[in-house]
Amino acid sequence: MSERLNTTDFPWPLPDEGVRAALAAAYLDGSWGRYDGPHSAGLKEDLRELFACDQVRLCSSGTVAVELALRSCGVGPVDEVVLAGYDFPGNFRAIEAIGARPVLVDVDPASWCLDAHCLEQVTGKHVRAVVVSHLHGGLADMPRIMQLARQRGWQVVEDACQQPGATLGGRIVGNWGDIGVLSFGGSKLLTAGRGGALITGNRAIHQRIKIFAQRGNDAFPMSELQATVLRPQLAKLASRNRQRAKGATDFMNSTSPLSTWLRGVTHPAGSQPAYYKLAWSYLPAEQDPTCRTQLIMALDAAAVPIAAGFRGFSRRGRTGGRCRQVGPLTHSQRLSHSTLLLHHPILLASEATVRQAIKILTHTVQRLAGV
Numbered sequence: 363m364s365e366r367l368n369t370t371d372f373p374w375p376l377p378d379e380g381v382r383a384a385l386a387a388a389y390l391d392g393s394w395g396r397y398d399g400p401h402s403a404g405l406k407e408d409l410r411e412l413f414a415c416d417q418v419r420l421c422s423s424g425t426v427a428v429e430l431a432l433r434s435c436g437v438g439p440v441d442e443v444v445l446a447g448y449d450f451p452g453n454f455r456a457i458e459a460i461g462a463r464p465v466l467v468d469v470d471p472a473s474w475c476l477d478a479h480c481l482e483q484v485t486g487k488h489v490r491a492v493v494v495s496h497l498h499g500g501l502a503d504m505p506r507i508m509q510l511a512r513q514r515g516w517q518v519v520e521d522a523c524q525q526p527g528a529t530l531g532g533r534i535v536g537n538w539g540d541i542g543v544l545s546f547g548g549s550k551l552l553t554a555g556r557g558g559a560l561i562t563g564n565r566a567i568h569q570r571i572k573i574f575a576q577r578g579n580d581a582f583p584m585s586e587l588q589a590t591v592l593r594p595q596l597a598k599l600a601s602r603n604r605q606r607a608k609g610a611t612d613f614m615n616s617t618s619p620l621s622t623w624l625r626g627v628t629h630p631a632g633s634q635p636a637y638y639k640l641a642w643s644y645l646p647a648e649q650d651p652t653c654r655t656q657l658i659m660a661l662d663a664a665a666v667p668i669a670a671g672f673r674g675f676s677r678r679g680r681t682g683g684r685c686r687q688v689g690p691l692t693h694s695q696r697l698s699h700s701t702l703l704l705h706h707p708i709l710l711a712s713e714a715t716v717r718q719a720i721k722i723l724t725h726t727v728q729r730l731a732g733v
C-alpha cells in the first residue's frame with residue numbers, strides 16, 4: 363500500500379450529473395442570466411421544508427449572513443455579543459462590524475463548541491445576543507443555551523455553516539436559534555462557490571434583514587446560477603451526510619488506540635453531526651505548538667487532507683480593548699494550538715482510500731512520537 367494518497371480519489375466539488383443537468387437547463391431557458399427566477403424561489407422552498415422554518419433569505423456568503431443575523435436581532439453599537447473563544451474568525455469580525463463588542467467564553471473541549479456552563483457565568487446589561495457555531499463534527503448544547511438565552515432575554519444566532527443537515531435531539535441544527543445561518547462557500551458540504559442563507563421562524567427578524575439588505579436592489583445577493591447548482595446537492599444532502607458519518611466513524615474508531623496523542627471530537631448520544639471537518643486535538647501540541655506543524659507537514663507530503671484549526675481569540679481576550687472575557691479561555695487556547703482538521707471530501711472516498719489515509723495518519727503520529 364502506497365504511503366501517499368492519490369488526491370483524484372477524493373475530488374471536490376463532486377462530479378454530479380444532477381448539477382450538470384441543472385446547469386444545462388438553466389442555460390437553455392436563460393434563467394442563468396436573470397436577477398430573479400425559479401431556482402432561487404425553489405431553493406428557498408427546499409430550505410423552508412428542510413429547516414421547518416417559514417422565513418428564508420438567500421445571501422452572498424456565510425460571513426455576511428452572520429452579520430445580517432446579528433443586525434436582524436437588533437444588535438447595535440454599545441451592545442455586547444457572546445462568542446466562543448475558539449470560532450470562525452469572521453464571526454468576531456461580524457460583531458465588530460456592527461460596532462458591538464464580543465464577550466468571549468470558553469469552549470467545551472469535547473465538542474469544540476461554546477460551553478453552556480461558561481455561558482451561564484455571563485452577566486452585563488449590554489449583552490444582547492449569543493453566536494453559537496457547530497464546529498468540526500461537534501454540536502453545541504442548544505437546549506441548555508436556548509434555555510439560558512430565554513431566561514436572560516438574549517437572542518441566539520445559530521451558525522450551522524459547517525453542519526447543514528445535522529440534527530440534535532431530533533431537531534435540525536440551524537432551527538434551534540432565533541435565526542440560523544448557512545454557508546454555500548466553495549469548500550462547504552453544499553457548494554455554489556459562494557453563497558449563504560438565513561433561516562428563521564420569526565417574521566420580525568426576517569423583516570429587519572429585508573429592510574437592511576434591500577437597497578433598490580439586494581445588497582448581498584445570491585445569483586440564480588448559484589441557486590441552480592445548490593438544489594440538486596440539497597436533494598442528496600441526507601445520503602451524503604450518512605456516508606460521511608460512516609467515514610468519520612471509521613477514522614475515529616481506528617485512531618482511538620492513539621489516545622496518548624490524539625483526542626477526537628465527540629457528540630451527544632442520539633445526535634447526528636454533519637462532517638465538514640473532523641477534529642482531533644493533537645495532545646503534544648497543547649504544550650508545544652511546533653509539534654503540530656511537523657505533523658501537518660508530514661501528512662501534507664502524503665496528501666492526507668489534514669490542516670490546522672482556527673487560531674481562536676484567547677490572546678485578544680487577554681489584552682482587553684476589542685472584547686471582554688468571562689472566565690478562563692483555557693480550552694480555547696489549547697485547541698487553537700492543537701486542533702487538526704480532516705477535510706470532508708475524503709469521507710466520501712472508497713473504503714480502501716479511507717483505510718490508506720488512516721494507516722498513514724497512524725504511522726505518522728507513531729513515527730513522530732518515536733514508537
Ligand SMILES: Cc1ncc(COP(=O)(O)O)c(C=O)c1O
Pocket residue numbers: 423424425426428450452495496521523524544545546547556557558
Ligand atoms: C463556522 C463558520 N461560520 C461562517 C463561515 C463563513 O462562511 P463563508 O465562507 O460562506 O463566508 C464559515 C466558513 O468556513 C464557518 O466555518
